[in-house]
Amino acid sequence: MSSSDEEGSGEEYLFKIVIIGDSAVGKSNLLSRYARNEFNAHSKATIGVEFQTQSTEIDGKEVKAQIWDTAGQERFRAVTSAYYRGAVGALIVYDITRKTTFESVGRWLDELKTHSDAAVAMMLVGNKCDLENIRSVSVEDGRSLAEAEGLFFMETSALDSTNVKKAFELVIQEICNNVS
Numbered sequence: 001m002s003s004s005d006e007e008g009s010g011e012e013y014l015f016k017i018v019i020i021g022d023s024a025v026g027k028s029n030l031l032s033r034y035a036r037n038e039f040n041a042h043s044k045a046t047i048g049v050e051f052q053t054q055s056t057e058i059d060g061k062e063v064k065a066q067i068w069d070t071a072g073q074e075r076f077r078a079v080t081s082a083y084y085r086g087a088v089g090a091l092i093v094y095d096i097t098r099k100t101t102f103e104s105v106g107r108w109l110d111e112l113k114t115h116s117d118a119a120v121a122m123m124l125v126g127n128k129c130d131l132e133n134i135r136s137v138s139v140e141d142g143r144s145l146a147e148a149e150g151l152f153f154m155e156t157s158a159l160d161s162t163n164v165k166k167a168f169e170l171v172i173q174e175i176c177n178n179v180s
């Protein structure tokens with residue numbers, strides 16, 4: 001998805017990125033940390049699909065990422081095809097303290113692949129790495145799943161900001177590589 005800049009100040013890109021993964025893994029907080037530098041300890045699922053647009057500069061060009069967050073429908077396994085439509089990037093998130101959320105990654109990947117184009121830049125994200133004391137998924141398990149599935153991999157913390165900007169910007173960089 002790209003469009004030319006109406007003001008004529010050069011090229012401008014707009015990329016759709018989706019965040020998927022089980023309920024309560026920290027998807028909404030990863031987005032709010034990245035887009036607004038905010039964290040909410042008691043975040044509730046919002047009503048209706050939401051996205052935020054965040055600009056960043058890649059290789060001297062302004063790139064706008066339209067980042068979509070589920071509105072809690074993942075709880076009912078009811079993320080619709082409209083959510084995925086046109087996505088060129090995806091963060092598949094699990095919670096390093098809950099193994100079941102890691103075991104769901106395969107299902108999310110299947111759904112992503114069913115509903116989107118072949119060239120989607122994908123990052124596996126193990127979130128809540130600040131909770132090392134109650135970790136139940138090893139870094140190694142995360143990394144080897146990512147390798148097996150051909151995904152980038154990063155552990156993040158939306159709470160203390162570890163790797164949040166890096167994870168989004170690596171996906172955006174890869175999308176730029178894919179289109180140019």
Ligand code: GDP
Pocket residue numbers: 022023024025026027028029030040041042043044045127128129130131156157158159160
């Ligand atoms: P979502 O359902 O995937 O959108 O998850 P939320 O962003 O709503 O987060 C679910 C819960 O996990 C909330 O209580 C958050 O405060 C908490 N949370 C999210 N990210 C982190 C993190 O990186 N570290 C810790 N310790 N808690 C987190």
Ligand code: MG
Pocket residue numbers: 027028029044045046069070071072
């Ligand atoms: Mg959410």
